[in-house]
Amino acid sequence: MAIRTEPVTVNLGPQHPSTHGVFRLRVTFDGEVVLDVEPVFGYLHRGTEKLAEERTYVQVVTLTDRLDYVSAMTNNLAYVRAVEKLAGIEVPERAKYLRVISSELQRIASHLIATGFLLQELGAFATPLMYCFRERERILELFEMLCGARITVSYMRPGGVLQDAPEDFWPALDELVKAMPQYIEELEGLITSNEIVLARTKDVGVLTAEKAINASVTGPMLRATGVQWDLRKADPHEVYDRVEFDVPIGAIGDTYDRYLVRVQEMRQSLRIIEQCVKQIPKGDIRSRTAYFIRPPVGDAYGAVESPKGELGFYLVSDGGIAPYRCKIRSPSFINLTVLRDLLAGWKMADLIIIFGSTDIVLGEVDR
Amino acid sequence: MEGQAVKAGFDFLGIYGFFDGLMPESLDWLAFLVAGFILAFAIINALVVSTAVYTWFERRALGKFQSRLGPNRWGPFGLLQPIADVVKFMSKEDTVPDGADRQVFTLAPIVFVATGFLVFALIPLGSNDWLSRLNIGLVFIIAVTSVNTLAIFMAGWSSRNKYAMFGAMRGVAMLISYEVPMALAIAAVALASQSLSTYTVVTNQEVPFMLVMPLAFFIFVAAASAEMSRTPFDLIESESELGSGYHTEYSGMKFALFQLAEFMAPIIVSCIVATLFLSGWRGWGPIPGQVWFILKALVVLCALLWFRATWPRLRVDQIMEFAWKGLFPLSLLNLFAVATEIQLLRDPVTGALTDSDMWAMAAINWAITGIVFLAVSRMFARKQLQRPLPKPSPLANMGAEAE
Secondary structure, eight states, X not given: OOOOOOOEEEEEOSSOTTSSSSOEEXXXXXXXXXXXXXXXXXXXXXXXXXXXXXXXXXXXXXXXXTTSTTXXXXXXXXXXXXXXXXHTOOOOXXXXXXXXXXXXXXXXXXXXXXXXXXXXXXXXXXXHHHHHHHHHHHHHHHHHHHHSOSSSOOOEXXXXXXXXXXXXXXXXXXXXXXXXXXXXXXXXXXXXTOXXXXXXXTTSSOOOHHXXXXXXXXXXHHHTTTOOOOHHHHSOOTTGGGSOOOOOOOSSOOHHHHHHHHHHHHHHHHHHHHHHHHHOOOSOSBOOOOSSOOOOSEEEEEEEEETTEEEEEEEEEOSSSSOSEEEEEOHHHHHGGGHHXXXXXXXXXXXXXXXXXXXXXXXXXXX | OOOSOOOOSSOHHHHHHHHHHHSOGGGXXXXXXXXXXXXXXXXXXXXXXXXXXXXXHHHHHHHHHTTSOOSOSSSGGGTTHHHHHHHHHHHSOOOOOTTSOHHHHHHHHHHHHHHHHHHHHTOOOSTTOSGGGOTTHHHHHHHHHHHHHHHHHHHHHHHTOHHHHHHHHXXXXXXXXXXXXXXXXHHHHHHHHTOSSHHHHHHTOSSOHHHHOHHHHHHHHHHHHHHTTOTTSOTTTOHHHHTTGGXXXXXXXXXXXXXXXXXXXXXXXXXXXHHHHSOTTOOSTTSOHHHHHHHHHHHHXXXXXXXXXXXXXXXXXXXXXXXXXXXXHHHHHHHHHHHHHHHXXXXXXXXXOOHHHHHHHHHHHHHHHHHHHHHHIIIIIHHHHOOOOOOOOTTOXXXXXXX
């Protein structure tokens, strides 16, 4: 006699430890195996795009902090790039360097969070996560020196940055840049060749290059598939064309590759910071702009390589003091479009880590 | 052979004798009953209090592992944290889900905790523990620990919650699988000590069995850490996947009972390991046996804590593979080796094993363990690290700057 079985539908989230916030996956399981996944968005929708239409161009900077709240610096950068394109604002050299330094620091911090939470989702009881947070803390302290805030920095302004780095910032940055490689070594020593991590992540959740490009996946997820695409090189903004760095890629695009790419990107970010510290000139940190920026009628798209992928702001101006329309191309959201293909057929435990390795932040998904 | 018996521990005969002396001949049964209650009270409270202290210890130690502080507000070094926890649990509302099977739902935590006490009663803390002289102690331990499985399934099934059901189903599959290698490892101990009573296992353990049969020790620790479902085998709870597995729907004191049982498990496991493999209360010098026992158990406890703080979790199929393809053949091999050695080495007339026999067994078993570990790591570990070198996809289109 055959035992009758039937698929079970489970709501993973919006309250669930591994959904990176308030994300919901309506998953159909056959035993432990995932049959179908239906992502449900919108639990953190705050109407950022609409709110931006009622604020001046400078005020919108604070809204961008709250998109991807673990990498506020790159959000700021993407937005101010769009405004500068729209209004034709020049940026002083020193400000450009400060922007690059702070965004690369932010990239390290964001990748630390991604790695720590991936390990947490693998079941390592908080230890790797706490190690990652310990180092991230040092980066946040640097941010505090720069602008007084740690998470929601609002450091960048159209035409420059908020203020120059204080005197004691540079020695602290030097110290961090010196200490960080050892720390990344330590992290890699604990994780990269760990039997259990390998058994869990190797060949799990493979994303092919074709599929990634078709779904316009960007960032470490795309690079893990072997596609060497990085906006910092493809469309060099700020001073990325004056520094040397590699774009690390993965071999087959599995969960393990996504982890490896992130770790290697942290190393490259340190390289960039080192070179920027050597090259940074003295001078202004902000060009003179009107308090109410009134860009000419038109539109502009500014994008940067955020830790999650291509973060873009499309701004339309009607000549007023607030954007007529502000569209955000958020990498977290677009990287999620491959989720159903990635997850079908894997087990529940794999679902959690594949989802974790996409490294989404709900503030950016729902906007 | 036993030497000077140290007076302490769960000395039932002593307590019984004391009450028997107070009462007339006809009230023997009452003295027996009173002594029994006192003993049960002592066992339960010893375990509960040590668990309370252990929760504090584990959280502090995990804090140190994770470069954070751990509980440090309540009392010196946060020592009163367990009391605060219990007060919190007691003041919580005790909810039962709507569709739940109320009776089974209530019974599950009680069954879960009771098994822990039953096993702990058989641990010989010192040389005059009375209950541990039960002549089928090892069988009893194997039997009672299997009841855990039932309790977990009761909790998961009666909760009428899908996460709890997932946890319970995983739990049943895993716990039943790991019972096999665990029982086979215990069987090797029983063979070598020529006894099924935990008491005699210790008295016959001139050389710690950890040295005599390292393979059995390894298998037992691995299987036992699966039995108490902690990382890397914590898929019953697997916080990041199931919320909290089979006890998702529990709150208040019922949840506290589950927590108690879960924190009790490492203590019991380390006590069993100390008894079966580290020669229990045996030690040197004037230090009483109980102290030796506690020291040995503490070492095992810290090792288990270290596992918990370090390892990620395995997937459910990998865990089953590890049980059936890894531990099960190894435990059979170990049992076969130990049985053959005993047959060859023992005194043909009395059947007794001397110390030198034990050391000879140790030498052979260490060699076997070394070869097995080497072979296993060659077979599985190397393959894992082979990966193709990353090469840029032809679809890449980053212009001339691309390296």
